[in-house]
Amino acid sequence: MTDTTTLEQTAPSATTILDHWVDGATWSGESTRTAPVYNPALGTVQKDVRLASVADVDAAVISAAAAWESWRDASISKRTAVMFAFRELLNERKQELAEILTSEHGKVLSDALGEIARGMEVVEFACGLGHLTKGAYSENVSTGVDVYSLKQPLGVVGIISPFNFPAMVPLWFFSIAIAAGNTVILKPSEKDPTAAIWMASLLKEAGLPDGVLNVVNGDKEAVDALLEHPDVRSISFVGSTPIARYVYETATGHGKRVQALGGAKNHMLILPDADLDLAADAAVNAGFGSAGERCMAISVVLAVDAIADEFVAKVKERMGTLRTGDGTRGTDMGPLITEVHRDKVASYIDVASTDGASVVVDGRGIEVDGDPNGFWLGPTLIDNVPVGSSVYQDEIFGPVLSVVRVDGYEEGLGIINGSRYGNGTAIFTNDGGAARRFQREVHVGMIGINVPIPVPVAYHSFGGWKASLFGDAKAYGPHGFDFFTQEKAVTSRWLDPSHGGLNLGFPQHD
Numbered sequence: 434m435t436d437t438t439t440l441e442q443t444a445p446s447a448t449t450i451l452d453h454w455v456d457g458a459t460w461s462g463e464s465t466r467t468a469p470v471y472n473p474a475l476g477t478v479q480k481d482v483r484l485a486s487v488a489d490v491d492a493a494v495i496s497a498a499a500a501w502e503s504w505r506d507a508s509i510s511k512r513t514a515v516m517f518a519f520r521e522l523l524n525e526r527k528q529e530l531a532e533i534l535t536s537e538h539g540k541v542l543s544d545a546l547g548e549i550a551r552g553m554e555v556v557e558f559a560c561g562l563g564h565l566t567k568g569a570y571s572e573n574v575s576t577g578v579d580v581y582s583l584k585q586p587l588g589v590v591g592i593i594s595p596f597n598f599p600a601m602v603p604l605w606f607f608s609i610a611i612a613a614g615n616t617v618i619l620k621p622s623e624k625d626p627t628a629a630i631w632m633a634s635l636l637k638e639a640g641l642p643d644g645v646l647n648v649v650n651g652d653k654e655a656v657d658a659l660l661e662h663p664d665v666r667s668i669s670f671v672g673s674t675p676i677a678r679y680v681y682e683t684a685t686g687h688g689k690r691v692q693a694l695g696g697a698k699n700h701m702l703i704l705p706d707a708d709l710d711l712a713a714d715a716a717v718n719a720g721f722g723s724a725g726e727r728c729m730a731i732s733v734v735l736a737v738d739a740i741a742d743e744f745v746a747k748v749k750e751r752m753g754t755l756r757t758g759d760g761t762r763g764t765d766m767g768p769l770i771t772e773v774h775r776d777k778v779a780s781y782i783d784v785a786s787t788d789g790a791s792v793v794v795d796g797r798g799i800e801v802d803g804d805p806n807g808f809w810l811g812p813t814l815i816d817n818v819p820v821g822s823s824v825y826q827d828e829i830f831g832p833v834l835s836v837v838r839v840d841g842y843e844e845g846l847g848i849i850n851g852s853r854y855g856n857g858t859a860i861f862t863n864d865g866g867a868a869r870r871f872q873r874e875v876h877v878g879m880i881g882i883n884v885p886i887p888v889p890v891a892y893h894s895f896g897g898w899k900a901s902l903f904g905d906a907k908a909y910g911p912h913g914f915d916f917f918t919q920e921k922a923v924t925s926r927w928l929d930p931s932h933g934g935l936n937l938g939f940p941q942h943d
């Protein structure tokens with residue numbers, strides 16, 4: 434999504450360097466390349482993060498492979514105990530983690546705590562690993578013959594995560610991977626990498642053996658090394674669509690199991706019978722929460738003509754009450770992740786005017802409660818966006834909410850189904866029949882009915898359709914345990930004296 438190459442530099446520019454976490458301890462590796470980690474609310478570099486070389490990734494994989502030899506045999510009760518202990522520690526110390534998220538990502542503290550809560554749900558789900566890794570048993574499929582299945586871990590698995598959920602997305606994957614008996618190499622976003630290291634050290638405190646969770650910081654070089662490494666069995670990726678597609682194609686080409694979650698453009702369809710106050714609140718919350726840098730953000734409202742003027746007025750009124758600023762100051766919305774990204778998002782406001790849309794609220798030059806050098810852009814509302822405009826077509830990934838006017842349900846549904854993305858969508862209506870039609874007819878993986886951000890709970894799985902997910906397995910939930918295990922079917926016969934003697938025919942049952 435954002436341009437990683439512009440962030441890279443050859444020499445460290447700040448005093449603190451964030452190392453990798455390998456074999457249960459911080460580790461600097463051999464690479465001397467680094468990238469700056471900003472505090473986006475201040476616009477300053479707060480530390481540098483190491484960017485791993487191929488040899489560094491290889492060393493981490495060796496550590497993970499060695500740890501797997503014993504972790505694969507750790508009992509269900511041992512693994513469950515570690516997950517419970519981790520959940521308790523995470524809950525006790527979530528404020529500390531939230532402060533890290535706010536300082537590197539910029540999201541406001543309350544939102545950071547929300548991210549942690551949604552990630553912690555997956556840890557809680559993973560505590561049920563005893564049930565979730567159970568196989569099945571069929572007795573006497575043939576006389577004296579039983580068949581049963583085993584779910585076994587894959588081995589060393591790779592996880593590559595995006596900047597926008599530095600705690601939650603790693604938690605989606607490593608909680609289940611570890612619970613299922615795998616060992617992990619996590620490559621977090623180089624823009625906000627500290628949360629991953631913090632969580633790895635907390636897992637050690639929870640009793641996780643060294644080498645089971647390794648964090649390798651890096652950029653494309655580290656990602657490619659993971660995608661191509663012969664001892665990495667699977668890749669779980671979350672990020673923008675072009676990189677998700679690349680990761681999927683490259684890693685499957687190297688024989689790996691891959692789930693690659695990509696970008697999004699999520700629509701909210703408002704029918705004339707909807708509660709417009711509820712819908713306006715929802716659009717503002719889902720459009721501008723986390724400065725629009727959520728893959729489940731609502732970025733397009735499809736407003737039916739009959740209510741569109743009234744709806745836009747209600748949204749505009751609510752936007753006037755939002756405070757943008759430093760996330761540690763109790764504001765509603767923080768900065769964007771980098772200056773480059775902020776400028777790119779802001780450039781769509783000019784495109785909107787050129788393409789004939791009307792800019793109802795322009796977030797440029799907004800007065801903020803924070804340092805003037807932060808990467809700010811205020812909430813922006815653009816009405817009458819033509820679907821041919823790049824404002825509609827592109828994933829802007831910032832606090833820019835577009836309104837497209839439609840004549841009714843059919844036109845709205847057609848626009849959503851014509852989108853190349855299919856991550857999330859929402860319908861706002863009081864008509865149960867329309868909502869039911871929508872859930873059947875829309876080509877999207879996660880649907881909200883009067884709910885704007887329908888992120889499924891941890892015991893259902895998370896994932897979109899079309900260019901929002903490459904691969905068959907969604908994240909967490911039942912899909913998560915399926916993804917991180919491989920099944921064996923065992924056919925067994927303990928001989929009794931009546932065994933049947935020689936028979937060269939294909940096995941049949943009697």
Ligand code: NAD
Nearest residue numbers: 434435594595596622653656672673676694695696697728
């Ligand atoms: P990104 O694609 O730029 O980066 C994601 C990861 O890929 C990072 O770890 C990064 O280091 C790595 N990467 C970047 N460029 C690479 C390259 N050329 N080759 C190999 N690896 C590379 O995404 P981002 O900007 O960090 O995150 C925002 C994007 O993630 C948005 O598109 C958002 O919709 C998407 N996202 C999707 C979901 C989902 O569940 N579908 C969830 C969160 C974020």
